[in-house]
Amino acid sequence: MTSLSLPAQRATRRNVGRLSRPASAWRRFLGLVGHGLLLLVTSSSVLAVLFIFFFIARDALPFFFTPEVSVLQRLREFLTTSAWYPSGNPPAFGALAIFVGSGLVTLAAACVAVPIGVLAAICLSDVLPFRIRQLVKPLVEVLAAIPSVAYGFFALVVLAPLLQSHGGTVLSIGWWCLAGPAAALTVFVLSDLLAARRPDRQRRALRLTAGLLLAALAGLLVFSVGRRLAAIEIDSGTNALNVALILGIMALPTVTSVSEDALQAVGRELRAGAYALGSTRAETVIRVVLPAASGGICAAIILGLMRAVGETMVVWMASGNAARIPNPWYNLLQPVRTLTATIAGDMGEADHVTGSARYHVLFALALALLSIALLCNLVSEWVIRRTVARYR
């Protein structure tokens, strides 16, 4: 210590409480530049979103603010009528059927993707042995790597003709696959519940008779609905059902993978605690793991749905693109037209030279689509934050 020279000692004294010498002005400037650069890079994605929003809105607004018609009239035509003839003379821009089409397709895709995706995630995270999970999960994620035009081609060339020629059979097979297990489960649980309150002696007999009765009832129901479905003939294979099935499959990897991550994130402690209290595996999953992971699962579902809403190629190729609300509105066997397909399909010739309203209406559709996407994202953020707050 005594060997330190005088200036060095002074420097040490000055630097007490600091890690290094105070930075020179130049270095401080460099640091500022570095901070600025990092901030710029980070905010560039945010800026991109803002810019996209700005430019889409800029081209969408002229559609609503035109000299010919008032804003309210335009809005009413756009949102409440369903005559879509952008190239007609005079043109008609009723987009209601298009909104309904997008909503219907997305809803139906959710019915495919959510049950399968979440169940698959539970199976992957809590049922399958670790080694098999490591093998299966990447395989599920491969589904996400298939280009959408390949899905579209499949929908148009394979699924559509199949639905046309064997529509009833396909529907009834689908119904049996869904309703069969569901009915069996309901019968078991119901007969158990019915028998639970009885004294031990009667319980087995009661459970058996109730089970048999319920099984017969459920079987009859499933069978009759199946027969009715089998009699259905599908006129056009490019319809909402076709697209919903494909979109459901496309959303599946997202839903499965993200839900599985959420289930994994619940951690060993909660599961171990549940097992220690004597829960079975089913009870652990249903009562403990699923509620704890519900936020993540919701986010997974919304992410998957976003993929379905935004998908263009499949819908353009296989939804039929008829701008009309199905009759009745939930009839999946009729063609529909969606937002994305309309934008893609009508974009080509609608440049601002030929017809300005025809061009700007597409941006109005894009603005609606973007707003829906942002809304979904906000909702998923909110859901996640709420559940995280509850379980911390």
Add this chain to the structure above:
Amino acid sequence: MRRQYARSVGRLAIAALVLATGAVTFGQTKIVVDGSTTVGPLAKAFAEHFMSERPGVTVTVSESGSGNGAKSLINGTCDVADMSRFMKETEFKAAVEAGVFPVAHVIAMDGIAVIVHPSNPARDLTVEQVRDIYLGKITNWKEIGGPDKPIVVISRDTNSGTYECFEELVMNKQKMAATVEYVGSNGAMRQRVQSTPTAIGYAGLGFVDRTVKALSVNGVQPSRATVVSGVYPIARPLYMFTNGYPKLGSPLHAFITLHLTPKGQEIVEAIGFIPVTTCDSPAGQAEGKE
């Protein structure tokens, strides 16, 4: 599909051209083509071939619609106006007043076949019947002597020249029913019709093959010969308009007569139109294709 492909290739070529003209020295002959989006792909294919044959000539093609093509010709901003219809009286008047004397060159024929599934018993429809089907007035095949099955009506997307032609010649500019399905290409149309027994659709004559059945309209079977002779009702000529007849031997003259050469006819067929010279061109081959 082929039309779209050609269009995008054309666009690339134009982009490259614009870049090239900036760099290359002036003094080259330049032909400016503007007008119909239907004729555009054909003009672009012509331009591509023409420029590869004559390196000294640049041809630029834009697609802004028939009306704008006429306007550009009258303003003198283009040498060739592509048009999918004939010039209107008002346009002629404006042209003559501006000292421009439009001359029409028919470069190809655009014929559209109404197609159904090969198993469909229907053979012949009138234009009115086809229109009523697309208007949604006829919804079942039994109304026109077929089986008791609902008709699946398929149209091309509203952007395509095929749609434009069909709308003009069949629909009388009336709006199609909301139940009509739309497909994005002639290929997709063929795919849908060949796999749907109750479907009806339409496609450019060049895209019809044995997997679908082309109906005769007003009793006339669509073929290159009937289209060119004008007997088949759903057909129209495609024009290029110039200011006066171009000076013989000039690059413009060569460009405007390109469709008469064997290579030009090949291009016309590749884009999906029918060469006007079909009568003495390989007509037998054309018939065999249907």
